[in-house]
Amino acid sequence: MKILFVNDQYERGGAGRVAAILANQLYAKGYDIISVYDYQNWGHTYNVNDKIPRRLIITKSTKVGILDKTLKWWNCIKSIRRYIKEEKPDIIIATQAMMFFCCYIANMNIEIPIIAADHTSFTRHINPLLDFVRYRLYAKANGLSILTKKDFKVLGDKYPDKQVIYNPISFPILATTRIRKKRILCVGRLEVWDIKGFDLIIKIWAELAPKYPEWTLEIAGPGDNKSKAYLKKMIEDNKLSSCILLGQVDDMKNLYSSSEIFALPSRMEGFPMVLMEAMSQGCACIAFEVGGATNEMLDENAGIIVKDGDIEAFKQASITLIKDKTIRERYSMVAINSVKKFSVDEFVDSWECLIHKTHNKNISVKNS
Numbered sequence: 001m002k003i004l005f006v007n008d009q010y011e012r013g014g015a016g017r018v019a020a021i022l023a024n025q026l027y028a029k030g031y032d033i034i035s036v037y038d039y040q041n042w043g044h045t046y047n048v049n050d051k052i053p054r055r056l057i058i059t060k061s062t063k064v065g066i067l068d069k070t071l072k073w074w075n076c077i078k079s080i081r082r083y084i085k086e087e088k089p090d091i092i093i094a095t096q097a098m099m100f101f102c103c104y105i106a107n108m109n110i111e112i113p114i115i116a117a118d119h120t121s122f123t124r125h126i127n128p129l130l131d132f133v134r135y136r137l138y139a140k141a142n143g144l145s146i147l148t149k150k151d152f153k154v155l156g157d158k159y160p161d162k163q164v165i166y167n168p169i170s171f172p173i174l175a176t177t178r179i180r181k182k183r184i185l186c187v188g189r190l191e192v193w194d195i196k197g198f199d200l201i202i203k204i205w206a207e208l209a210p211k212y213p214e215w216t217l218e219i220a221g222p223g224d225n226k227s228k229a230y231l232k233k234m235i236e237d238n239k240l241s242s243c244i245l246l247g248q249v250d251d252m253k254n255l256y257s258s259s260e261i262f263a264l265p266s267r268m269e270g271f272p273m274v275l276m277e278a279m280s281q282g283c284a285c286i287a288f289e290v291g292g293a294t295n296e297m298l299d300e301n302a303g304i305i306v307k308d309g310d311i312e313a314f315k316q317a318s319i320t321l322i323k324d325k326t327i328r329e330r331y332s333m334v335a336i337n338s339v340k341k342f343s344v345d346e347f348v349d350s351w352e353c354l355i356h357k358t359h360n361k362n363i364s365v366k367n368s
Contacts, residue, residue: 001031001032001090001091001355001359002031002032002033002034002087002088002089002090002091003026003031003032003033003034003089003090003091003092003093003355004034004036004083004084004087004089004091004092004093004112005019005022005023005026005033005034005035005036005093005095006036006037006057006080006092006093006094006095006099006102006103007019007023007035007036007037007094007095007096007099008037008038008042008057008059008060008095008096008098008099009037009038009041009042009059009060010037010042010043010044010045010046010047010048011042011043011044011045011046012045012189012222013119013189014119014167014270014271014273015095015096015117015119016045016046017045017046017170017273018117018119018167018168018273019046019095019117020046020047020048021046021168021170021344021347022093022117022347022348022351023035023048023049023052024048024049024052025344025347025348025351026348026351026352027049027051027052028049029348029352033052033053034052034053034054034055034083034087034089035048035052035053035054035055036054036055036056036057036079036080036083037054037056037057037059038056038057038058038059038060039054039056040056040058041058041059041060041061042059042060055079055083056079057076057079057080057102058072058075058076058079059072059076059098073098073102076102077102077105077106078106080102080103080106080107081106081107081110084106084107084110084112085110088112089112090112090113090359091112091113091114091115091355091358091359092107092112092113092114092115093114093115093117093355094114094115094116094117095117095119096117096118096119096120097116097118097120097126097130097133097134098129098130098133100114100116100133100137100138100141101129101133101137104137104140104141113142113143113358113359113361113362114140114141114142114143115141115142115143115144115145115354115355115358116138116141116143116144116145117145118134118138118144118145118146118147118270119147119167119270119271120134120270121147121148121150121151121268121269121270121290121291121293122134122135122146122151122154122155123150123151123154123268123291124268124270135158138159139158139159141159141161142161142358142361142362143161143162143163143354143355143357143358144159144161144162144163145162145163145165145351145354146162146163146164146165147164147165147166147167147270147271147293148164148166148270148271148292148293148296149164149292149296150291150292150293150295150296151164151270152164161358161361163350163353163354165347165350165351165354166271166296166341166342166346166347166350167271167273167276167342167347168342168343168344168346168347168348169276169277169280169339169342169343169344170273170276170277170280171252171253171256171277171280171281172253172280173280173281173336173339173340174257174280174281174282174336178257178258178281178282179258180257180258180259180260181216181258181259181260182212182214182215182216182260182322183215183216183217183218183258183259183260183261184201184205184215184216184217184218184259184260184261184262184263184318184322185218185219185220185255185256185259185261185262185263185278185283186198186201186217186218186219186220186262186263186264186265187219187220187221187252187262187274187277187278188219188221188266188274189221189222189223190219190221190222190223190224190227190228190231190245191223191224191226191227193223193227193230193231194267195266195267195268196265196266196267197264197265197266197267197288198219198231198265199231199234200265200267200311200314201217201219201263201265202217202231202234202235202238202240202243203238203311204265204311204314204315204318205217205238205240205242205243206238206240207315208315208318208319208322209240209242209243212322213242215242215322216242216243216244217240217242217243217244218243218244218245218246218259219231219243219244219245219246220246220247220248220249220252220255221246221247221248221249222247222248223245223247228245231245232245252277253277253281256277256278256280256281256283257281257282259278259281259283260283260284260321260328261283261284261285261286261318261321261322261328262274262275262278262279262283262284262285262286263285263286263287263314263318264285264286264287264288264290264294265287265288265314266287266288266290267288267290267308268290268291269290269291269293269294270293271293271297272287272290272293272294272297275287275294275297275298276297276339276342278335279297279298279302279303279335279336279338279339280335280336280339282332282333282335282336283332283335284303284321284327284328284329284331284332284335285298285302285303285304285331285335286303286304286305286306286314286317286318286321287303287304287305287306288305288306288307288308288309288310288314289305289306289307289308290308291308297339297342298335298338299338301330301331301334302331302334302335302338302339303331303335304317304320304321304331
């Protein structure tokens with residue numbers, strides 16, 4: 001089966017990482033994959049197998065005018081349409097709303113079945129165009145992958161062809177005991193610090209740091225100068241020498257496995273892969289519910305879940321983990337065992353099911 005795999009980039013974000021894993025795994029299982037993405041303007045933090053043919057679209061531009069943006073996306077649509085006609089795929093997989101929008105327009109009057117792979121919580125509104133795509137235009141998708149049972153309930157009867165597919169573990173699960181630093185670790189892109197709740201965890205740490213001087217709060221993730229400056233000022237204003245912005249970290253597996261506690265203070269998440277990564281490396285985890293997303297991950301007493309917005313409860317839970325090594329070790333062991341359900345094999349099996357269901361339904365419609 002030939003699949004046209006359309007994604008904007010493989011440089012950053014959970015969507016890019018999962019898209020790379022999916023493309024590589026499907027190729028390894030014998031699918032004919034054509035990868036369509038902007039390899040000219042984005043890097044390759046998440047590598048796609050070199051043997052997978054690639055086709056160029058432009059999704060990133062230094063120009064910001066409305067006319068320039070419109071022209072960029074129109075050229076992107078034309079490129080995708082050309083590739084659809086040339087490659088004649090059996091299925092198109094479009095990652096995230098904007099790529100689905102482009103594929104939907106490009107596919108008009110060609111009618112190759114499209115599966116939309118959405119990686120954002122449906123409780124989150126982004127902008128008018130993307131909200132229109134996610135809450136209206138996805139009805140035109142032949143299949144829809146969503147991240148959580150929470151989103152399945154939010155959507156209700158909308159989009160009958162939707163399927164919950166959990167993201168897979170990024171790293172091999174920790175198999176050996178590690179010496180851990182007295183570190184509370186947070187991970188995420190700094191330019192979305194408000195969504196990731198980094199301001200909240202810094203405020204909490206401002207109260208805890210004087211009481212626990214042997215501990216540090218460390219935030220890993222890339223960010224633009226504006227976001228870095230904002231968070232640095234907050235850290236300086238609170239005189240937090242024990243709060244460190246690590247920037248982009250290449251060896252995240254080692255960072256997780258050498259940290260005692262992982263904190264997820266996000267105000268909103270779809271399927272927080274950083275939490276799953278931390279669990280796989282045996283961190284004692286604490287997280288807000290973020291509308292229920294973390295409840296699907298931190299089950300079986302694998303960590304502490306705090307009601308959204310309850311800053312005091314988050315602080316008290318942090319104190320519990322800091323003070324009690326036995327509790328940390330118990331959460332660590334349970335997390336490592338419970339995260340096994342997010343294996344790559346389970347992920348690929350679910351995707352194969354969706355692909356073949358979508359393909360077979362399309363054949364049935366054509367033959368009817």
